[in-house]
Amino acid sequence: MQMQMDERILLFFEKNMDALPLYEQLEQRILSEIGEVCIKVQKTQISFSNKYMFSCVSFARVRKKKDCPSSYIVVSFGLGHKVESPRIDVSAEPYPNRWTHHILISEPDEVDDELMGWIKEAAIFSAGKR
Template sequence: METGRTPEEFFTGHPFALAVFERVLEISRGAAPVAVRVSTSQVALRVRHGFASVWLPGQYLRHPDAEVVVSIALGRHVDSPRFKEVVHPSSKHWIHHLEVRALADLDDEVAGWLREAAERAG
């Protein structure tokens, strides 16, 4: 459900999470014309379909391992220890959850996955 809020409003009190979102958006816009949708639970990035989201696990967990998570939807399973969890909600989608602890975590490898996801969502 869209809320009409901005990403800045969603991440109020979480400046690091806002910086993560801005970096993810910057990387993704290099691959496709990206739209942003803010819901009650996440800030999602879309082309024709959603391909990534940035969210705060503290909304759901009492003691999260990280302040912010980037979830990336790919058409394949990426076997990397960098992901906290990979789920397979449908036959064509694998959602990869990446806990981000520093902006440096959004390196070239992650940028490649984001660009792949954005191109696939178009």
């Protein structure tokens, strides 16, 4: 099963192979720091879920093309409040008290404790939804 997932992940990054190490760093930290995570590879995103999806990786446009580095991933996560940080490119409240945040990551060291803190909080928030 894991081998099949690896192939699907490789296919997801087929046109953006330079961004794969960014994803691998994020996935490794999520799997080692958050228990019971399911990874689902889809056409436009790779999602991480427990009871519900709490974070995902995509190539969503969160900046103008001229402001994007050549290689990047967009990490999205959902919380019950808006996070104010210069790192967050876009945030939206699609439902009352449910905020989705998007962060463009272009360097491995950007997968840091601050980002992981938000993702862990998102996993707890997601697990508590009814």
